[in-house]
Amino acid sequence: MNDSTPHQPPRRRPGDSDRGHLEAAARTGAEPVDGSRRGADKDRADRAADSPPDGAGSLATLDESASPGLADPLQSEHFAAASVGELDSAVVALNGRLVLRRISAEVKDGEVVAVLGANGSGKSTLVRALVGLVPLREGEARLFGRPLSRFREWRRIGYVPQRTTAAAGVPATVREVITSGRLAYTGVLGRLGKSDRIAIDDALATVGLADRGRDSVAQLSGGQQQRVLIARALATRPDLLILDEPMAGVDLANQRALADTLAALHASGTTILLVLHELGPLAPLIDRAIVLRDGRVVHDGAPPPAVGHHADPDHDHLHPHAPEEPGWLR
Amino acid sequence: MAALSNFAATLHPAGIALPEFLQPAFMQRAVVAAILVGLAAPAIGTYLVQRRLALMGDGIGHVALLGVALGLLLHASPVWTAVVVAALGAIAIEVVRERGAASGDVALALLFYGGIAGGVVLIGLSDSGSSANLLSYLFGSLTTVAPGDLITIAILTLAVLAVTVGLSHALFAVCQDEEYAKVAGLPVRALNLLLAMSAAVTVTVAMRVVGVLLISALMVVPVATAQQLTRGFRATLWLSILLGVAYAVSGVAFSYYADTASGASIVLLAIAGFALVSVLTAVVRRGRTPETEIYEDEVAVGLADGQA
Numbered sequence: 001m002n003d004s005t006p007h008q009p010p011r012r013r014p015g016d017s018d019r020g021h022l023e024a025a026a027r028t029g030a031e032p033v034d035g036s037r038r039g040a041d042k043d044r045a046d047r048a049a050d051s052p053p054d055g056a057g058s059l060a061t062l063d064e065s066a067s068p069g070l071a072d073p074l075q076s077e078h079f080a081a082a083s084v085g086e087l088d089s090a091v092v093a094l095n096g097r098l099v100l101r102r103i104s105a106e107v108k109d110g111e112v113v114a115v116l117g118a119n120g121s122g123k124s125t126l127v128r129a130l131v132g133l134v135p136l137r138e139g140e141a142r143l144f145g146r147p148l149s150r151f152r153e154w155r156r157i158g159y160v161p162q163r164t165t166a167a168a169g170v171p172a173t174v175r176e177v178i179t180s181g182r183l184a185y186t187g188v189l190g191r192l193g194k195s196d197r198i199a200i201d202d203a204l205a206t207v208g209l210a211d212r213g214r215d216s217v218a219q220l221s222g223g224q225q226q227r228v229l230i231a232r233a234l235a236t237r238p239d240l241l242i243l244d245e246p247m248a249g250v251d252l253a254n255q256r257a258l259a260d261t262l263a264a265l266h267a268s269g270t271t272i273l274l275v276l277h278e279l280g281p282l283a284p285l286i287d288r289a290i291v292l293r294d295g296r297v298v299h300d301g302a303p304p305p306a307v308g309h310h311a312d313p314d315h316d317h318l319h320p321h322a323p324e325e326p327g328w329l330r
Numbered sequence: 331m332a333a334l335s336n337f338a339a340t341l342h343p344a345g346i347a348l349p350e351f352l353q354p355a356f357m358q359r360a361v362v363a364a365i366l367v368g369l370a371a372p373a374i375g376t377y378l379v380q381r382r383l384a385l386m387g388d389g390i391g392h393v394a395l396l397g398v399a400l401g402l403l404l405h406a407s408p409v410w411t412a413v414v415v416a417a418l419g420a421i422a423i424e425v426v427r428e429r430g431a432a433s434g435d436v437a438l439a440l441l442f443y444g445g446i447a448g449g450v451v452l453i454g455l456s457d458s459g460s461s462a463n464l465l466s467y468l469f470g471s472l473t474t475v476a477p478g479d480l481i482t483i484a485i486l487t488l489a490v491l492a493v494t495v496g497l498s499h500a501l502f503a504v505c506q507d508e509e510y511a512k513v514a515g516l517p518v519r520a521l522n523l524l525l526a527m528s529a530a531v532t533v534t535v536a537m538r539v540v541g542v543l544l545i546s547a548l549m550v551v552p553v554a555t556a557q558q559l560t561r562g563f564r565a566t567l568w569l570s571i572l573l574g575v576a577y578a579v580s581g582v583a584f585s586y587y588a589d590t591a592s593g594a595s596i597v598l599l600a601i602a603g604f605a606l607v608s609v610l611t612a613v614v615r616r617g618r619t620p621e622t623e624i625y626e627d628e629v630a631v632g633l634a635d636g637q638a
Contacts, residue, residue, distance in 0.1 A: 131513045132512070133513070152515070154515025155515070159510060163507075168381065168382075168505065168506050168507075169381065171561055171563065171566060172506060172563040179499065180499070180502065180506065180507070180510065180514065183514050187500075188516065188517070214561065216561040219561075
């Protein structure tokens with residue numbers, strides 16, 4: 001029904017196993033740093049034969065989805081869609097301190113939602129509670145309508161943790177890290193099939209690292225490492241992509257590259273939940289902002305406009321955030 | 331190749347003349363045990379280093395001594411009692427790590443030193459208690475590998491390799507980024523416990539050859555050496571296993587001729603190998619400075635593209 005509306009991005013129904021959105025993402029021309037797309041295009045051609053209906057749907061709406069950042073009045077209608085992530089009166093205490101104070105928040109199918117707030121406001125904890133990384137003292141978290149304790153379809157979630165580096169104690173190649181994103185399909189034995197390799201190639205291409213697969217992640221810049229972590233989440237071909245401060249420690253050029261990648265994913269129907277310190281280059285993409293202060297929701301609606309120095313989209317943002325924070329954070 | 335044919339000759343003693351150090355039966359057992367230890371220790375060590383728990387093997391080794399002492403005291407097989415006690419210790423370490431409590435390192439200290447002190451006291455109380463016996467468990471002794479032990483060690487090594495190689499994708503994901511692995515739906519706690527118990531088994535396997543105090547070195551040093559030469563995780567895993575076997579066999583041979591403790595000989599060889607590779611890679615890198623600059627240019631070009 002929704003798919004007949006021309007202004008809406010192609011949407012997948014829950015349980016739709018055949019996913020064309022990465023193809024669409026790759027074709028919107030959003031890739032930032034681009035080396036070789038040929039391999040990925042070939043794989044895509046292979047896949048197109050397997051999945052004509054969905055792939056065709058993605059292509060048909062390319063014109064509309066090319067500039068997904070523009071506000072689309074028709075999209076608000078779509079928000080009557082199913083809830084993909086939901087916290088209901090959630091209370092979280094960490095080390096004896098209340099971090100979330102009875103928070104209710106929701107992300108609906110197809111939305112791009114930003115969780116904003118100062119350091120210590122609980123915005124990271126909100127998404128961590130949603131995916132079960134921190135326990136709820138009260139309330140309930142639901143993913144795709146199911147309580148977390150009964151949720152099993154983890155392959156529908158792409159999670160990008162807050163991280164300054166993708167490197168660990170032993171070197172790992174970009175491809176090895178992204179391969180972890182397929183474990184939701186392969187199980188603990190991790191045997192990779194053709195579809196797994198295609199998904200990994202697609203994810204590498206989408207974040208513009210197709211020619212860096214064999215490099216050690218430790219050799220990449222901070223922004224590139226962030227893109228590796230995003231590619232790992234994309235390799236799962238998620239319906240809901242959750243990113244915890246993806247712009248932290250990333251230079252402006254890479255921030256824009258990330259924004260383009262996310263815009264393409266959104267255009268192809270992926271729901272996106274982001275924790276952000278400020279909207280930055282992502283501002284045009286955000287449908288809704290949830291602003292937290294001291295563990296409570298103080299705003300849930302249109303994203304707040306940037307003010308002052310931050311209103312300039314090209315402003316340098318190299319200074320530390322701490323001085324901006326009001327005193328009650330400590 | 332020479333080493334291979336020597337090993338083949340070990341299996342067929344009627345064949346070609348063996349090198350001197352392989353002629354006594356206890357040395358043949360020691361070399362086979364060394365090969366098994368060389369396989370298992372770096373295989374588990376790669377994961378421990380990756381999650382920055384390089385000294386976990388050391389802690390398990392301390393606890394394993396208590397298991398040895400119990401075996402001697404109860405006239406049971408020290409290998410199996412050590413497996414059980416070390417596994418319990420490893421699970422305790424894993425639980426403390428998972429909780430991430432601030433007092434965690436104090437709890438670990440109590441566990442480790444309680445284990446080794448209890449082991450020393452109990453070995454002293456047992457019939458076979460002697461300082462020579464104690465030293466052989468602490469630092470490894472070639473003569474302690476009994477014929478019956480060899481089969482036990484082989485079975486345990488196979489189990490460790492089945493876990494570390496068979497589950498390498500999942501264990502890599504858990505050690506690389508535990509929170510991501512949880513959200514990917516992996517059974518993270520079960521995998522962590524499996525890894526901890528595999529480390530305990532490896533310690534027990536390595537006890538006879540390397541000794542409980544030096545096991546951690548054979549888990550860590552080959553990995554530290556290999557990762558100077560590799561870019562990927564799997565490459566590091568395989569290269570460190572190769573180095574582990576080479577160090578273990580050559581260390582056992584050295585200890586036979588020099589009449590030194592086998593564990594200490596193996597560890598010194600491994601450290602010498604690490605130092606050699608460090609110097610060589612430093613020299614090679616210095617010679618390659620222009621290439622590094624090209625690489626940085628590529629990064630700069632990539633960023634410019636991203637801006638377009």
